[in-house]
Amino acid sequence: MPHNYINCSITRRGSNGAWQKFERGEIPLFVFYEQFGRDLSDTERGNVWYRAYCERRGIECPKLPDKLDIDGRELFGRIMQRANSLDERVVEAIRRIRAAGRWRVIALTNNWARSNPASLGEGQPVPATYAHLNLRDEIAFLGWQDGAVPARVRNMFDDFCDSSELGMRKPEPEFYVLACKRSGIHPHEAVFLDDLGINLKAAQALGMETIHVPLGGSLGALKQLEQKLGIDLTSGYEPNEFTPSKL
Known part of the structure; x- marks a missing residue:
């Protein structure tokens, strides 16, 4: 492939x-x-x-x-099995930003937070190919026993805007606008970080400042964010184990 x-x-x-x-x-x-x-x-x-x-x-x-x-x-x-790890550098940076008390940290994510059996289709017709599968066992197969987005991840943010809950996704402009409205800001007041160019372009079109976060390249992105915010996000901290992830 x-x-x-x-x-x-x-x-x-x-x-x-x-x-x-x-x-x-x-x-x-x-x-x-x-x-x-x-x-x-x-x-x-x-x-x-x-x-x-x-x-x-x-x-x-x-x-x-x-x-x-x-x-x-x-x-x-x-x-899904590869997506269960967190980038500890980003986790620490989020902690420092929130501790400063000057900004809100918003997750704008294309995700599957609606991962309980009822939301995933319990009781609905199943394609013949997968008729032998049990939905509750499938949740375990995907590693979603604590939800596709565990509470510990949600609690890292001031607001968590999930596509499956809000019925819209990046790069749809209304998704970005709604996230800003929920936090009482205008798009031009936001700094948006993402790994996909298509999502960054949509944010730029709304007037947001953007930072590209390539897979495995979070440190460079956080250095750029440090310059924009004027606070230290990276020094004095080295994760015990660095695992590239989307967070």
Whole structure:
């Protein structure tokens, strides 16, 4: 599988892909599995999108798959199992910002906080492929026993804006605007950090200052945030173990 092929296929589906609909809480888990696998197995469109991606990046396009048969459940499970770690540098920076008492720290996240059985589709029809699965066991398979977003993560922030609860997601402008309204600020007063360019561009269009956080590159992003806020976020602290993550 070419590098970034899966991510390219997910993002290029815009607002109508299975991933996007699940993040907005519009489809139940097992339906998501089926549609997610079907989306990513679509090499006809996936290859077109990936060639365009290579052209934009100015890189040579590798040999692309003629056919894919992706199991949506298996892939999503692997993604979730890798996503359970926190970047301790970011956790410490959030603690310092909140301790300063001058700013609000808001999580604006495309996520699945509505991860209880009822919200995930308990009692609803299940695609035949996944009819043998039990939803409560599936929550354990995904590592969501304490929720897709555990309370300890929510409590790190002054406000937690989750796509599955609010029915909107990044990069939809109304999601950013709602987050600002909930905290009583205007977009131009916010500094927005994210790992995806498409989300950063949407924030910039609203007047937000932005900082790109590449995977594994949180330290550089935090250094930029230090300069904007004028407080120390990184010195004197080294995590015992650094694990790149989206937080």
